Amino acid sequence: MFQTFEATSRPEQGPPRLRLLREEMARAELDGFLVPRADAHQGEYVAPRDARLTWLTGFTGSAGFCAVLQEVAGIFVDGRYRVQVRQQVAEAFTPVNWPETKLGPWLREQLPHGGAVGFDPWLHTVREIETLEAALDRSGVHLLPSDNLVDRIWTDQPAPPAAPVTAHPLEYAGERSAEKRTRLGAELHAAGEAAAVLTLPDSICWLLNIRGGDVPRNPVAHGFAILHADGTVDLFMAAAKLSEVRGRLGDGVRLAPPEDFADALAALEGRVRIDPASAPLAVLRALEDGAAEPVHGSDPCLLPKARKNAAERAGAEAAHLRDGAAMAEFLCWLDAQAPGSVTEIGAATKLEECRRAAPELRDISFDTIAGAGEHGAIVHYRVTEETDRPLEAGELFLVDSGGQYVDGTTDITRTVPIGPAGEEERAAYTRVLQGLITISRLRWPRGLAGRDLDALARMPLWLAGQDYAHGTGHGVGAYLSVHEGPQRLARTGEVALEPGMILSNEPGFYREGAYGIRLENLVVVEEAPALPGGTVGEMLRMQTLTYVPFDRRLIVTEMLSGPERAWLDAYHALCRRKLTGRLGPAAQAWLDAATAPI
Structure with a gap:
């Protein structure tokens, strides 16, 4: 019950891992690298594979991030975790009270002569990066999309989660998936939008009346989806997870592997909604590289699900x-x-x-x-x-x-x-x-x-x-x-x-x-x-x-x-x-x- 993955990350492991990360930063010619408590789906809880913040620092809270520079590694936490973080991380990490201290001003102070700060565009939302770029305007500090430097040094990183997906019965869901998809698709059509990109696992599970087990304690399945205005859905999820529900999803749900998601985004046309509060920046960039016109709007599942x-x-x-x-x-x-x-x-x-x-x-x-x-x-x-x-x-x-x-x-x-x-x-x-x-x-x-x-x-x-x-x-x-x-x-x-x-x-x-x-x-x-x-x-x-x-x-x-x-x-x-x-x-x-x- 208590021997979770996160419990194996001890404070004394932080400093040597921090040294390895800084070596990778130097090789990439970066002055800093951001390590969030997030995965590509931007849910609050992450699978063991995505627990990069815990692996690096030892901090197990469900919110926070670390800004690693060559001379300081600030770990930003809110009021829930200020006692906890001091007990869990080594002195090589400096706790920062967040959101009282915001990342932009902190970076300006720590890098007064400017510098390049790398980040994984799959792990940061559109709004997060846009807000940070605005805070860094004319500071000389610039953000650079990068592959994930933590993954380079995490040699025993767990495999991606692959729990089977199950059907959520109608007696509990209260509405068929086809009815949800048709209703929300009509709302997209009325707004003049061709499609909406879904990245939140609970939104996808709610919309399709499915449940999973990819995240500890949360019955959700990792995947991505594109909801079209005609009510059909492209679901990007590992086929091995879907064997129990493939026949129940219906003709209106097309299946594809997660590796096809970026190419599918680039192939979209017309106005495509993304939620800047939850969509990774990589999603926006993929749409911009294609023929679509990205438009900001809330995830269409959020309020109906709530x-x-x-x-x-x-x-x-x-x-x-x-x-x-x-x-x-x-x-x-x-x-x-x-x-x-x-x-x-x-x-x-x-x-x-x-x-x-x-x-x-x-x-x-x-x-x-x-x-x-x-x-x-x-x-x-x-x-x-x-x-x-x-x-x-x-x-x-x-x-x-x-x-x-x-x-x-x-x-x-x-x-x-x-x-x-x-x-x-x-x-x-x-x-x-x-x-x-x-x-x-x-x-x-x-x-x-x-x-x-x-x-x-x-x-x-x-x-x-x-x-x-x-x-x-x-x-x-x-x-x-x-x-x-x-x-x-x-x-x-x-x-x-x-x-x-x-x-x-x-x-x-x-x-x-x-x-x-x-x-x-x-x-x-x-x-x-x-x-x-x-x-x-x-x-x-x-x-x-x-x-x-x-x-x-x-x-x-x-x-x-x-x-x-x-x-x-x-x-x-x-x-x-x-x-x-x-x-x-x-x-x-x-x-x-x-x-x-x-």
Whole structure:
């Protein structure tokens, strides 16, 4: 479970690998080379073959990049990973706070006399390179497309993933692939576009009603596709992966090997849409070399995929009922263990065991975050055999986990005390809970985006001079990626929230070196009924999908307002009603006590 590829990249391996890369840079006459946490498909998670950033640096976070120059190697990470990166990389790498420090100004400062910085055009998006080029304008620093220098020195690089592709049944998808393709093709035609290029694996899997296993914990298949205005699709994917579904894809899907993708792009004609936020620069260059007219636009699958249909919502509900039962069994078991008798790995292993009791589970949805004490303050902590530690009395234990079920994807975080908890920790926990309750109770005018709501979850913490360095929520797929765009509940969330979108609701607070608190439910956006005397037009609200009680031992009841207490009691009553009959006797008794009125 924990012996992943990334765990084999140790900090001491970084400096010799960095030396080899700099030697390759010198041979290529480059002053710098960019190493992103990305593959050619620009998904958040990468296959072992594409884990170049981890292989080079030892950093295992799911976001970041390294800018390697001859004298400095800056590793850029956001607020989720600033504790983690210092623990995982050698001193040869310099952590840089991103996005506060952007790459363009940093390169101008580090290369004051100019220089050539190489990059692999398959691993950087159109928008990323255009933004960086604008930031470097008149600096003397110029960007040069290059083959991948890391691949030159990575002698034991894993083979490309080749997991078999399976069909995603109509009862879970809710719409036939041919209907999706026809509908989106008509939208392209109405926009005067001949085709759209698809590079995101979850978009392709959603459109074709298929699932794969090329990325750990995410049921997606690597490939590329071209959606034409007539509703047909050219799918570029290794034939060996498609043996189970070839006959189900239909006449409207033409198959070709991935090696033919660039030539197919060059052969296109007319206006061809690419999404600058996800399409590699190499795609744009291939279109420009041919007869097509590239036009910027959003991936046509993004919003339809985000707006879950009735079947997908029903699947999410069923998945969360199973998941809630598994979490209740786990939390009951954990409460019965003596402090110090269970380690982080032991707890995570038990939780996965509880989930696997459901035959519908296909995998966990990400490597479980199980952090005790100071490890809980590492936002995306990943326990290994080297870092594993017991859950000791007086500590908080943060566990963030989820499951990939045939009909839905789950993601839940709970923080629990191991023995008595301190007053500081209880007060912080209550503020985090108040933020979650605020989002759960919210009604808002249709048309607002995640950036308009994010601050509301932070207000209880802000009033105490506290905050958290991550967004309040991310989108979630329907038996797809646990992190799904374009919807976000964050300052960077610019897409209007719409009915059917599933998001996480997960405020937190982290005291570095001491403890971490995060509470997370998944919610689905739905239309809110009109209120008597209301003057605002159409409004939306969140319906909670997660059914797991919050730990009463950490709640300072006096801090809660009347409406907050009412919401919490109603939520706990709902958890009890939904899960009763799904649990063993011990877990049922635990649930009854955990959901008693405040």
